[in-house]
Amino acid sequence: MRTRLFPNTTLTGRANLFVMPNLDAANITYNMVRVMTEGVAIGPILMGLDKSAHILTPTSTPRRVVNMTAIAAVDAQIRAAQNERRS
Numbered sequence: 001m002r003t004r005l006f007p008n009t010t011l012t013g014r015a016n017l018f019v020m021p022n023l024d025a026a027n028i029t030y031n032m033v034r035v036m037t038e039g040v041a042i043g044p045i046l047m048g049l050d051k052s053a054h055i056l057t058p059t060s061t062p063r064r065v066v067n068m069t070a071i072a073a074v075d076a077q078i079r080a081a082q083n084e085r086r087s
Contacts, residue, residue, distance in 0.1 A: 002015075040063075040067065041064065042064065042067045042068060042071060045071065051079075052075055054068050054071060054072045054075070056068055
């Protein structure tokens with residue numbers, strides 16, 4: 001379907017995105033997937049903008065702060081490398 005709708009796409013593989021009708025449904029699904037997979041929650045991260053936004057909520061645990069800091073640092077390094085290549 002992806003290549004039919006977007007023939008010039010460079011995306012491959014299966015999508016890993018949930019689209020929810022409202023915030024309640026999103027929170028329920030988020031917590032359900034986290035518990036079922038014993039995963040570590042990292043985020044939210046706002047993507048698709050010129051610059052990313054890494055958000056920490058007041059209920060963030062120290063582990064989440066460390067994880068988000070690591071993601072933000074790597075994101076900054078990637079963006080710096082991309083800017084160097086453009087220059």
